[in-house]
Amino acid sequence: MKKASITLAKGQVVDIELFDQDAPGTVANFEKLANQGFYNGLTFHRVVRGFVAQGGCPDGTGRGGTEKILCETANNPHLHERGVLSMAHFGTDTGSCQFFISYDKHDYLDGRHTVFGKVTSGMEHVDALKRGDMMQNVKVWDE
Template sequence: MAPKQEEATQPPAASAPPGKVAYAIVDVEGKGKFVIELNLEKAPKTAGNFIKLAKQGFYNGLTFHRVVPDFVVQGGDPNGNGTGGPGYTIPFEETGLKHEDGAVAMARKGDDKNSAGSQFYICLGPQHQLDGDYAVFGKVIQGMDVVRKIQQYDIMKEVTISDTRPHL
């Protein structure tokens, strides 16, 4: 069951592990796990927001509601249709990170760069046309084969955070 969307207007204070990187382990039901390296140095607010939501269990049970072959896999919407979020938005953070294969970035509403909340996407191949317009905050470093198998409405069983690099 998806968490209830809150009526908050500000993001929760981000609590990131110490250091320049952290890791998110995403367990996709029936597919396996993949690891995202979160760049706390270049994307402290964006990565911190993702970490906070993951630690709260926000992503657990949500779906990958959008899958576009050779483009992106997108999830993190409690409504499951691309319209939901955590009840707040975060300001756009220009990280300088590029939309390479496996890059993880925040989705947003329309042209409003400051409308990201909880939805994120993973690039399936380079998507440089998106560089500078969406906040890239991480990269899949293990399990990209799992990401490529994700189909629309596959479920994120659990998203956990680690300050040490996991080995799947």
């Protein structure tokens, strides 16, 4: 089982369980980027209460990206509910580095975006996010 953590600029920690069995390519991409330090210093550029907190854009606008990855929605049993980590994209198979954490259940995202993890502790810190809040350190490990 893979785990991740996002340490925010003020030291708050968000712990995440990753679904590497159900979204192996997405988790591998996130792990590679995280452990290379890609996310360190990036922000949550989009925070919409009741919807999502989105981060991981290298230029902070929501338009930046890295190498594209395939969506893994076909046999993925995880749904968009409060606390899930999901891949942001501009259309099928266009995800790369941007991800979002859902604030609530959003059925219309199911089957469109790859759910690849869920917050296990620190959701109160996600709830308190403001646009522009920085990720100090993101890491992934095997447990």
